Amino acid sequence: MTRRGPQGLLISPIRHGTVIDHITAGQALNVLRILGITGTTAEEVSVATNVASGRVGRKDIVKIENRELRKEEVDRIALLAPSATINIIREFEVIEKKGVEHPRELLGVVRCPNPGCITNTAEPARSRFIVVSNGLRCHYCDWLISKEIAEHIL
Amino acid sequence: MRHIISVRDLERREIDGLLDRAGEIEARRFDPDLLAGRILGLFFFEPSTRTRMSFESAMARLGGVSLSMGSVEASSVAKGETLADTIRVVSGYVDAIVLRHPREGAARLASEFASVPVINAGDGAGQHPSQTLLDLYTIRQSMPLDGLRVGLLGDLRYGRTTHSLAIALSLYKAEIAAIAPKGLELPSGIIHELAGRGTVVSEYTAVEEVIDDLDVLYVTRIQRERFPDVASYLDVASSYRITPDLVRCAQPHMIVLHPLPRMDEIDPGVDALPNAKYFEQAHHGVSVRMAMLSEVMG
Ligand SMILES: Nc1ncnc2c1ncn2[C@@H]1O[C@H](COP(=O)(O)OP(=O)(O)O)[C@@H](O)[C@H]1O
Ligand SMILES: [Mg+2]
Ligand SMILES: [Zn+2]
Numbered sequence: 001m002t003r004r005g006p007q008g009l010l011i012s013p014i015r016h017g018t019v020i021d022h023i024t025a026g027q028a029l030n031v032l033r034i035l036g037i038t039g040t041t042a043e044e045v046s047v048a049t050n051v052a053s054g055r056v057g058r059k060d061i062v063k064i065e066n067r068e069l070r071k072e073e074v075d076r077i078a079l080l081a082p083s084a085t086i087n088i089i090r091e092f093e094v095i096e097k098k099g100v101e102h103p104r105e106l107l108g109v110v111r112c113p114n115p116g117c118i119t120n121t122a123e124p125a126r127s128r129f130i131v132v133s134n135g136l137r138c139h140y141c142d143w144l145i146s147k148e149i150a151e152h153i154l
Numbered sequence: 155m156r157h158i159i160s161v162r163d164l165e166r167r168e169i170d171g172l173l174d175r176a177g178e179i180e181a182r183r184f185d186p187d188l189l190a191g192r193i194l195g196l197f198f199f200e201p202s203t204r205t206r207m208s209f210e211s212a213m214a215r216l217g218g219v220s221l222s223m224g225s226v227e228a229s230s231v232a233k234g235e236t237l238a239d240t241i242r243v244v245s246g247y248v249d250a251i252v253l254r255h256p257r258e259g260a261a262r263l264a265s266e267f268a269s270v271p272v273i274n275a276g277d278g279a280g281q282h283p284s285q286t287l288l289d290l291y292t293i294r295q296s297m298p299l300d301g302l303r304v305g306l307l308g309d310l311r312y313g314r315t316t317h318s319l320a321i322a323l324s325l326y327k328a329e330i331a332a333i334a335p336k337g338l339e340l341p342s343g344i345i346h347e348l349a350g351r352g353t354v355v356s357e358y359t360a361v362e363e364v365i366d367d368l369d370v371l372y373v374t375r376i377q378r379e380r381f382p383d384v385a386s387y388l389d390v391a392s393s394y395r396i397t398p399d400l401v402r403c404a405q406p407h408m409i410v411l412h413p414l415p416r417m418d419e420i421d422p423g424v425d426a427l428p429n430a431k432y433f434e435q436a437h438h439g440v441s442v443r444m445a446m447l448s449e450v451m452g
Contacts, residue, residue, distance in 0.1 A: 116278045118259035124238050125263050134346045140259025141280055142160065144343040 011046040011063060018069045019087040019094075020062040020077065025050050027080045028060035030150035034076045034109060035069070043067050075103040079131070079149050105130050105139070110152040114143040127154065156450045157265040157272045160281040161318045166325040173291050175445040176438070184444070188452055189218035195248030196222045197240070198275075199255045204439070205275050205284070209252050212443035218451075221248060238267045245269040250451050253277070271450035279314055285413055286318040288442040292435040293370055296409050299323075305331040307361055307394065308374035308419065310340040315413050316374055317344050324351035331368060333358045335390045338380060360393065365404045371396070373412045373419050373432075391418060398423040411435055 023031055028047045037043055044065035053059040060081075074086050078100040088096040106129045112119045118140050119125045128139035135146035145152055158164075178184060194213045198206055210220045223244075237255065241264045244251065251268055253261050254275040261274030261281070276282040293299060304323055306316040310332055317340075320330050330348065332340040332355050345355045358364050365371065373396055381387035396410060401424055412420060412432040424430050 112259075114258060116256075116258045116280075118237070118255075118257040118263045118277075121257060123236050123263055125259070125266075132347075133350055134343065138259065140262045141257075141277075142162065143258070144347070146343055146346075 011048060013092055014063055014065045014089055015092055017063065017065040017067055017089050019089060020064075020069075020081075021059070021085045021087060022053065023060040023062065023077075023081040023084050025058040025060055027150070028062050030080050030153070031060070031062055031077050031084070033150065033153045034080060035073055037064065072103065074098070075101050076106060076109060078102045079106075079136070102131050106136065109154060110136065110145065110149065111154050112138045112141060112143055113145060113152055114138065114141050117141040117143060155269075155271055157261075157268075157274075158283050158446055158450065159261045159265055159272065159274045161283050161286050161322045162281075164283070164322070164325075169287065169290065169322065169325065172287055172442070172445045172449060173294055175448065176287075176291050176441045179444045180438070180441045184216070184448075186215065187217040188448055189213065189216040192218040192249045192451055193247070194218055194220045194447065194451075195244055195251045196220055197244070197251060197253045197255075198223065199226055199237075199253075199260075200276075202254050202276065204436075205254065206252075208439040209273075209275065209443050209447075211440050212447055215440065216444055216447060218249075218447075237264060241267045241272075242269075250447065273446055273450060279312065281318060282315065283318065284439070284443055284446060285315055286322050287446070288435060288438050289315075289319050289372070289411060289413070290322055291438050291442050292411060292431055293409070295434070295438075296431065297369060297407065299326040299328075301327050301329075302369040303329045303331065303367060304370040304372060305333055305361070305364060305368040306340070306372050306374070307333045307396075309338045309376045309380060310334040310374075311338040312377075312380070313374045316340075316372065319372060320344065320348055320353070320355075321351070324348050324353035328353060330355045331358060331364045332356070333361050333364065335359065335376065335394065338376065361396070361400065362403070365400060365408075368404060368408050371404070371408060371410050373410060373416070375417055375419060395419060395421060396424055397421045398427060401427055401429050404429065 028049050046063045048061045050058045068088050077084050084100050086098050087094045108126050110129055119127050129136040130139055135144050137144050213220045245268045250271045252273045252275045253264050255277050258278040258280035260277045265272040274281055310316050348355055376391055378387045409431045410429050414436055
């Protein structure tokens, strides 16, 4: 059997790692932030934004070399890019493909926008948000983040 | 361990259970030594005479003893101790903690560090479940809680008492009429949350539009600080004033509630009408808090 080369690739293929496809256009950098991947972490990352795609019009794609994302990491993405698909790559092949599911809660991912919240003090309280139908609710102060979730990422 | 932190945590049967127990207590069917030998710790990081006294009274009536933290300035908090550490330490001194704190979420945090039950007696602009329970209790004294049409009046944007009450009422299939001046409307997040809980909210800017259709009118303060100048405040305040004539337009069974203290929102002429229940509401505070204390320590 011959290995089908990945088609329409804008960036070079990776041997091992994760491809996050069908990201809501414009959200790729936020997806990286919510995954805790920044310029100072070790991963080799490539990003394509505003790529034409039949399924979602325009989309972003993120490829992370040598890292297979865990389920709870992947699910954080659902908040920013509910139609994203996660492709785990080994030896250049997609060996696993999955959608993202809304997590039940987010621990240590977003900062509570309520300045009066106990989590915005010196208290040993880790940010904890419950995912509700219209956004994220602070476990401590009940504050609701209903839009621009990415702006509150820690 | 049983904590009472937010009405969002409570299921209908739990609320019913607490209200039933408060009813038993008010009918003098309770053991006055139920909490004998127990110690309640009152930690008020913010002044509140009434809530503190009603918890002290409730504890005394159940045979227990209360200890107060005293002023914040005199405590180790002034030395910069975290609430988490304070709570860990005092958990060894008392059998339950009643906490009032200026920060939202403080009670939830305290419950995570306490080794005894925590009751939230108000956290900043956040939750104050004992107020909500006594609001529900007062309504239930006049009529069954199911399917009521409840008008919330006043500053619905910042007034979280009304938010907690509406959330609790959604467990009883209430319909909510949100009556607020421009700029102080019920936040859309709450409206959406209520919708998710099966409760329809209709919005009004004038109480006259809806008063004849209500079972309960819950009046709250409109604070002067929310307005740019005194004139615009007075303008709004006068149109949100409940007068005897207005109450006469309502159905005879409609009751008027207010968490107190009231300022000018309710004309003193209303006090003598059978519809006025706000002083009774305040009196139920002790029975409801006795029910809460026996729930967490009994
Ligand atoms: N070895 C690889 N390196 C980088 N990207 C890859 C690799 N293999 C597949 N991809 C990308 O992963 C995504 C999913 O791949 P595939 O399952 O082949 O396509 P599709 O989901 O479009 O049917 C596509 O964006 C594809 O370009
Ligand atoms: Mg494709
Ligand atoms: Zn918060």
